[in-house]
Amino acid sequence: MTHVTAAIITNQDNDILICQRGAGGSCEYLWEFPGGKVEPGETPEQCIVRECQEELKIKITVQGVYAETVHQYPEQELAFTFFKARLVSGTPHLGVHKQIKWVKPEELTNYEFCPADVEIVERLIRESN
Numbered sequence: 683m684t685h686v687t688a689a690i691i692t693n694q695d696n697d698i699l700i701c702q703r704g705a706g707g708s709c710e711y712l713w714e715f716p717g718g719k720v721e722p723g724e725t726p727e728q729c730i731v732r733e734c735q736e737e738l739k740i741k742i743t744v745q746g747v748y749a750e751t752v753h754q755y756p757e758q759e760l761a762f763t764f765f766k767a768r769l770v771s772g773t774p775h776l777g778v779h780k781q782i783k784w785v786k787p788e789e790l791t792n793y794e795f796c797p798a799d800v801e802i803v804e805r806l807i808r809e810s811n
């Protein structure tokens with residue numbers, strides 16, 4: 683099964699970083715937590731640090747695992763590790779995404795996320811209340 687990592691990254695204001703996926707791939711134009719597929723020989727934690735560096739040009743520090751889930755998409759089953767992380771340095775750079783935003787937890791409800799993320803978003807909103 684393909685293993686995907688994603689990070690719930692917060693800044694000094696405790697805003698959360700969300701990214702809108704681009705055209706032409708899976709989950710087109712849906713919002714996601716930044717991340718990607720784990721490569722051979724890499725730990726999930728190494729993967730999320732690498733993906734944030736590659737896709738957003740930012741340094742993060744991983745605080746811990748927030749959730750581990752499996753989601754069945756029509757094309758494939760994906761196993762996810764969602765990490766909680768903190769922005770250490772850099773400003774998120776628009777490279778592979780269509781849009782990038784820092785939002786308050788209660789604002790997450792205004793964005794349409796990838797199906798696998800919906801339960802994560804609901805939990806983040808619940809825990810912010």
Ligand SMILES: Nc1nc2c([nH]c(=O)n2[C@H]2C[C@H](O)[C@@H](COP(=O)(O)OP(=O)(O)OP(=O)(O)O)O2)c(=O)[nH]1
Nearest residue numbers: 686688708709714715716717718719796797798799
């Ligand atoms: N990064 C990320 N992917 C997610 C999330 N939720 C979700 O369903 N996905 C799906 C979309 C993709 O089908 C799959 C892998 O994500 P990806 O496209 O970012 O993988 P990647 O960065 O390694 O990119 P690529 O090399 O495969 O093009 O996981 C999420 O919150 N973050």
Ligand SMILES: [Mg+2]
Nearest residue numbers: 717718719737
């Ligand atoms: Mg990615």
